[in-house]
Amino acid sequence: MRVSYQITLKSSGKQFSIQEDETILEAASRQNINLPYGCKNGACGSCIGKVIDGRVRHDQHSQAALSSADEVSGFALFCCAHAESDLLLEAREIHRNSDIAIRKVPCRINAILRPTTDVAILKLQLPAAERFQFLAGQYIEFLLKDGQRRAYSLATAPSQEGALELHIKHLPGGLFTDFVFGKTSPSLKEKDILRFEGPMGSFFLRDESKKPIIFVAAGTGFAPIKAIIEEIHLKNIGRPISLYWGVRRPNDLYLNSLCQDWAKAIKDFQYIPVISDALPEDAWTGRIGLVHKAALQDHPDMGNHQVYACGAPVMINAAHKEFTNLCHLPEDEFFADSFVNASDLAVN
Ligand code: FES
Numbered sequence: 001m002r003v004s005y006q007i008t009l010k011s012s013g014k015q016f017s018i019q020e021d022e023t024i025l026e027a028a029s030r031q032n033i034n035l036p037y038g039c040k041n042g043a044c045g046s047c048i049g050k051v052i053d054g055r056v057r058h059d060q061h062s063q064a065a066l067s068s069a070d071e072v073s074g075f076a077l078f079c080c081a082h083a084e085s086d087l088l089l090e091a092r093e094i095h096r097n098s099d100i101a102i103r104k105v106p107c108r109i110n111a112i113l114r115p116t117t118d119v120a121i122l123k124l125q126l127p128a129a130e131r132f133q134f135l136a137g138q139y140i141e142f143l144l145k146d147g148q149r150r151a152y153s154l155a156t157a158p159s160q161e162g163a164l165e166l167h168i169k170h171l172p173g174g175l176f177t178d179f180v181f182g183k184t185s186p187s188l189k190e191k192d193i194l195r196f197e198g199p200m201g202s203f204f205l206r207d208e209s210k211k212p213i214i215f216v217a218a219g220t221g222f223a224p225i226k227a228i229i230e231e232i233h234l235k236n237i238g239r240p241i242s243l244y245w246g247v248r249r250p251n252d253l254y255l256n257s258l259c260q261d262w263a264k265a266i267k268d269f270q271y272i273p274v275i276s277d278a279l280p281e282d283a284w285t286g287r288i289g290l291v292h293k294a295a296l297q298d299h300p301d302m303g304n305h306q307v308y309a310c311g312a313p314v315m316i317n318a319a320h321k322e323f324t325n326l327c328h329l330p331e332d333e334f335f336a337d338s339f340v341n342a343s344d345l346a347v348n
Contacts (some may be wrong), residue, residue, distance in 0.1 A: 005083040009033070010052055010090050024056070024078040024089070029159065032207060032235050034094035035078055036101075040131045042066070042080040046101075051076050054087035095208075100133050100199060104143065109192045110163050112180070115254035118170040119220060120180050121155075123163040124194075132198075134158050136205060136231035137224040137308070137337070140166075140198030142176065150176040153310070153337065154199070155223035157230035167223040167254075203310065203337035205231065211306045211333070212240035212268075216295050216319055218311025219247055222255065224337055225310055233266055240268035242298065246291025246311070248277040250284050272298070292319035302329035310337040 003020045007027065018027035025047055028035050038046030042061025051074050058071070059080040066077045078091065094100060110123040126132055134140075136157050141149040155165040170181045180188050205228050217225045222245055232239065243262070247253055253273050263271040274291040278284040287294050292315055299305065302323055309319050316338040323329040 005054075006086045007083065008086075008088050009093065010088055012093060014093075018083045018087075020082065022082070023059075024076070024081050024083065024087075027083075028078070028091075032237065034099075034135075035091055036094055036099065037079050037133055038131060039129060040079045041129070042077055043129075045077065047078040048075055049078055049089055049091040050074050052088040052090055055084040056081040056087065057084050058082075094135075100135070102197060102200060103132075104195060104197045105130060105132055106193055106195050107164070109188060109190050109194065112188065112190060116251060118181075119252075119254045120168045120170070121254075122166045122168060122180070124166065124196075125163050132164070134199030136227040137203040138199035138201045139203075139224065139337075140196040141200065143195045143197060144176065148175065149197075151200070151339075153201075153203075153224035153227070155226045157227050157234055159231060159234050165223075167220040167226075169220045201337060203308070203335055204228070205237075205308075206306065206335070207237060209306055209333075210239060211304055213242070214295055214299060214302065214305050214307045215241065215243045216292055216307065216309040216311070216315075217243070217245045218291055218315045219252070221310035221312075221315075221337070221339065223310075225308060226255065226258075228308065229262060229266075233262070238267065241266065242270045242272065242295070244272045244274055244291050244295045246274040246276060246294070246315075248275070250275055250278065250282050290318075291315065292322065295319070296322055296327060300327055302327040302333075305329060306333045306335070308335045311339070313338040 004017050006015060007018055008015050014033055016027055016031040016033055025035055025037055036046055038044035043065055045065035056076050061077050061080050066075060107124040107126050110125040113121040139151050139153040141151045143149060152166040155167050168177055168180050171177045178184050203224055215225045259271045263269050272287055272294060274287045274294045275284050278288060307323055307329055309316055316336045320334050324331055
């Protein structure tokens with residue numbers, strides 16, 4: 001029979017179970033408790049905490065991260081410590097974006113996909129030893145040669161292994177997007193190395209709430225919302241979800257089949273694509289008009305919801321105003337990430 005123990009976090013009183021083959025960090029993450037980490041292999045010390053009561057056993061780790069004297073004093077590296085009894089721990093939980101250190105990280109371009117003519121999906125590979133911690137919905141900034149920066153939301157969930165993903169809309173004349181879409185010489189190619197800084201931003205899931213969620217995405221504003229939905233799915237967070245994705249024409253729904261798959265795989269998940277400029281040849285029979293209006297029509301009372309919206313400022317401002325004024329959405333249950341398409345300066 002597998003042995004399992006109970007862990008209690010002193011500051012919050014939260015409790016979670018741990019199996020004998022799990023590290024404290026793995027057990028916490030499996031049960032939706034965010035603890036800080038860096039390398040995940042006992043080298044950096046980012047995951048250090050204190051064992052107030054109980055016994056732990058460490059895998060191999062660097063003495064610089066945790067010395068023998070630290071261990072005797074009760075400190076532990078949660079990324080490589082296993083429980084040998086029930087534990088009472090002093091640990092810093094991550095509740096906010098500010099709890100995660102912002103770092104500069106190199107990355108290699110693994111793939112440049114082009115699902116439509118004006119959207120590119122970049123896959124970024126980090127160095128093998130790098131564990132980049134972020135909250136689903138946050139963004140990074142590319143550090144360009146002349147000191148300029150370009151911000152893009154991460155479209156992958158933090159608990160997903162593998163490459164990071166970004167969705168980039170082509171804005172003709174935009175310094176970085178022209179580079180990505182092959183309009184400059186040289187232009188971005190697979191295997192190129194870039195550097196970014198992150199994670200940044202306060203657009204992330206408030207997972208202490210159990211309220212149903214309405215997601216409103218416009219264009220590539222879908223990217224951080226995809227990350228949040230994947231995180232919800234991976235962590236089995238059972239909150240009802242309505243996803244509204246607004247684009248101009250049906251072909252602009254560049255990950256439409258993924259959304260349809262979510263609607264089949266995730267319980268209480270509704271997907272509503274909304275088209276603003278359908279042409280007769282599109283033969284579109286679904287919802288039309290402005291994406292936030294579709295959400296408003298379906299949810300005249302948002303009094304018991306949370307809304308997460310990402311897109312251009314005009315959509316965000318209208319959604320905020322109308323949802324709070326007309327649909328009783330509490331002011332503090334509206335979360336938004338707005339980007340400025342025209343300038344190629346801001347997120348997405
Ligand atoms: S995460 Fe680096 S030592 Fe634990």
